[in-house]
Amino acid sequence: MLPTPELDDRHFEDLVEDAKRLIRQRCPEWSDDSPSDPGITLVEAFAYMMEQMISRLNHVPDRLYAKFLDLIGLRMLPPVAARTDITFWATTPVTGAPLTVHEGTTVATMRTDEDTLITFRTDDDVSMVASELVAVLTRAAGDAGDRVHEYQPGHGLAAPFGAFTRVPQPEDELVLGLRQPAQSCAVRVEFDGRVDGVGVAPQSPPLAWEAWTGDGWAPCDVSDDTTGGLNRSGHMVVHVPAAHTTSVRSGVAAAWLRVRILPTDGLAPAYATSPVVHGLGVATVGATVSGTHAELLEPEVIGEAEGVPGQRMPLPHRPVLLSYGEPVVETADSAQAQDWKVWKRVEEFASSGPEDRHFALDPVAGEVLFGPAVREPDGTMRRYGATPGAGALVRIRDLALGGGSVGNVPAGALRSLTSSIPFVAAVENRGPARGGADGESLAEALARGPLMLRSSRRAVTAEDFETLTMAAAPELARVRCLPAADVPAGVRVLVVPSAAGGRGLRLHHLIPADETLRRVARQLDATRLVGTSVMIEPPLYRGVTVVARVTALRHSDMEEVRVAVEDALHGYLDPLPGGGPGERGWPFGRSVLVGEVFALVQRVPGVDVVSDVRLFAANPVTGERGQETAQIDLAPNSLVISFDHQVRVEARP
Numbered sequence: 001m002l003p004t005p006e007l008d009d010r011h012f013e014d015l016v017e018d019a020k021r022l023i024r025q026r027c028p029e030w031s032d033d034s035p036s037d038p039g040i041t042l043v044e045a046f047a048y049m050m051e052q053m054i055s056r057l058n059h060v061p062d063r064l065y066a067k068f069l070d071l072i073g074l075r076m077l078p079p080v081a082a083r084t085d086i087t088f089w090a091t092t093p094v095t096g097a098p099l100t101v102h103e104g105t106t107v108a109t110m111r112t113d114e115d116t117l118i119t120f121r122t123d124d125d126v127s128m129v130a131s132e133l134v135a136v137l138t139r140a141a142g143d144a145g146d147r148v149h150e151y152q153p154g155h156g157l158a159a160p161f162g163a164f165t166r167v168p169q170p171e172d173e174l175v176l177g178l179r180q181p182a183q184s185c186a187v188r189v190e191f192d193g194r195v196d197g198v199g200v201a202p203q204s205p206p207l208a209w210e211a212w213t214g215d216g217w218a219p220c221d222v223s224d225d226t227t228g229g230l231n232r233s234g235h236m237v238v239h240v241p242a243a244h245t246t247s248v249r250s251g252v253a254a255a256w257l258r259v260r261i262l263p264t265d266g267l268a269p270a271y272a273t274s275p276v277v278h279g280l281g282v283a284t285v286g287a288t289v290s291g292t293h294a295e296l297l298e299p300e301v302i303g304e305a306e307g308v309p310g311q312r313m314p315l316p317h318r319p320v321l322l323s324y325g326e327p328v329v330e331t332a333d334s335a336q337a338q339d340w341k342v343w344k345r346v347e348e349f350a351s352s353g354p355e356d357r358h359f360a361l362d363p364v365a366g367e368v369l370f371g372p373a374v375r376e377p378d379g380t381m382r383r384y385g386a387t388p389g390a391g392a393l394v395r396i397r398d399l400a401l402g403g404g405s406v407g408n409v410p411a412g413a414l415r416s417l418t419s420s421i422p423f424v425a426a427v428e429n430r431g432p433a434r435g436g437a438d439g440e441s442l443a444e445a446l447a448r449g450p451l452m453l454r455s456s457r458r459a460v461t462a463e464d465f466e467t468l469t470m471a472a473a474p475e476l477a478r479v480r481c482l483p484a485a486d487v488p489a490g491v492r493v494l495v496v497p498s499a500a501g502g503r504g505l506r507l508h509h510l511i512p513a514d515e516t517l518r519r520v521a522r523q524l525d526a527t528r529l530v531g532t533s534v535m536i537e538p539p540l541y542r543g544v545t546v547v548a549r550v551t552a553l554r555h556s557d558m559e560e561v562r563v564a565v566e567d568a569l570h571g572y573l574d575p576l577p578g579g580g581p582g583e584r585g586w587p588f589g590r591s592v593l594v595g596e597v598f599a600l601v602q603r604v605p606g607v608d609v610v611s612d613v614r615l616f617a618a619n620p621v622t623g624e625r626g627q628e629t630a631q632i633d634l635a636p637n638s639l640v641i642s643f644d645h646q647v648r649v650e651a652r653p
Contacts, residue, residue, distance in 0.1 A: 569645045
């Protein structure tokens with residue numbers, strides 16, 4: 001037999017005892033609760049009937065639960081697609097005409113026997129434009145003017161010069177002028193220099209590359225630096241932002257890039273002397289564009305209209321991805337007709353008139369819905385939205401599939417072009433994809449239904465704010481609403497985006513996207529009480545470093561034990577669902593205790609003895625660590641994030 005769900009697990013005895021407890025609280029003069037009392041007999045009779053009703057309710061199938069949710073207007077949330085930046089690399093440096101990668105280009109993960117293929121689609125066109133160096137400047141920290149160094153395109157520098165001042169200081173600049181902006185391009189900067197800039201750490205030099213955007217200097221990523229911080233000849237690949245533009249500096253019109261020295265904290269090594277530049281050159285070798293885990297389908301006929309209001313038409317694919325593009329329904333009298341009429345998607349038909357070509361889309365059930373007709377009190381019929389004529393063909397276009405947490409692939413996972421592109425040699429995602437979230441399950445929708453009824457689409461209580469925020473942005477993994485003590489009548493809505501948790505989780509993965517924040521702000525602004533100030537922001541993240549020394553069991557691989565311990569620590573000290581004591585993400589404001597960490601490490605397979613466990617608070621932005629402590633206390637708006645755990649494994653003697 002099929003298992004019976006337990007919606008209400010109370011039985012006859014539980015109901016009778018509950019009734020007696022309430023009688024003692026509210027009617028203390030009713031002192032006789034023996035079975036012979038007539039009142040108790042009535043209680044038992046009602047308890048018997050209630051038990052029968054509970055038994056019948058427990059047999060209601062899931063299909064009817066979904067109908068109940070539909071009656072109260074609740075729609076299950078569809079999956080959300082992950083997004084990431086995708087870099088295309090050219091076969092050779094670009095010269096002459098731009099090399100364009102068009103919107104809709106698909107890339108994928110490498111195909112294996114175990115993993116399914118995960119494809120991403122580029123959101124826009126991106127062009128690799130040729131780069132040419134036309135000017136070289138330097139500026140010392142505090143100086144108002146630049147020093148212009150003679151440079152001739154095709155001939156190079158007239159004479160060597162110091163990249164910075166003789167004793168380099170923070171904010172010293174080396175500035176390069178390009179003939180035209182290299183928007184969204186990867187520019188390789190060739191550097192020929194003498195090894196005089198000793199003193200810095202080659203793997204993390206105190207340098208920052210930036211591009212001029214018209215509104216100021218924007219940071220640039222550097223994916224490859226073979227110069228060791230300008231300490232030897234080599235090249236650097238600088239990824240220029242899309243807002244790169246031309247301006248006039250020191251009388252030269254160019255698109256400017258600069259590298260400047262960053263201040264150090266006194267612990268990291270600084271430059272002792274300046275690197276000496278003998279030669280410079282630039283070339284475009286790639287371009288970067290955003291991509292989405294989605295598949296856009298071709299226009300497809302989904303059926304014929306019956307000419308009646310409220311018709312539902314199933315889609316051939318489900319669930320539908322609504323976070324990518326906007327589906328459009330079109331109707332025509334016949335397949336040969338050229339004048340397809342366009343219908344617009346709406347969330348509900350309450351504001352639709354009888355002539356409005358509107359439709360609704362249930363992304364989870366995979367259905368197109370046309371407006372209903374409702375009988376008014378005077379007996380007339382009112383149409384909420386137009387109705388396609390009988391026999392009209394109905395097709396849908398710009399329909400996207402995909403999404404889900406499976407799209408949160410790590411950095412470097414997208415390496416395959418699904419179709420060859422001339423003069424493009426390779427593709428990669430330099431950062432992990434984030435924002436992908438699975439569609440809402442029936443159990444989650446059942447839990448959200450009472451909250452939606454209680455809030456009535458108005459944000460009053462903390463639960464209301466959290467429910468409406470999740471409905472507006474399903475890509476969020478967690479939401480917490482707290483009062484804002486520093487703002488009168490204010491609340492803080494703390495949002496945590498979906499990301500791939502565990503060892504690869506970094507602080508920037510937990511920063512919500514601007515589009516997500518705007519969508520949540522629009523929802524809460526329309527539903528908040530007048531006078532309520534709402535601040536939407538990420539939580540305050542507190543880094544935690546665990547230093548542990550353990551002894552492995554005999555015949556255990558010490559490297560495997562070390563990795564297992566580190567994985568356990570990353571999985572436990574994780575703000576995302578799956579981490580924390582209850583595997584729902586680390587609770588807001590919950591302290592981290594060294595005793596709990598000790599017990600966690602002791603339970604890792606392969607660990608025999610835990611010799612030492614030490615706990616340190618860390619700043620995940622600066623990397624600065626505090627003193628050893630037995631307990632790290634968190635504020636109510638704080639969550640933890642693992643930061644550079646160190647585990648030493650010793651063999652059992």
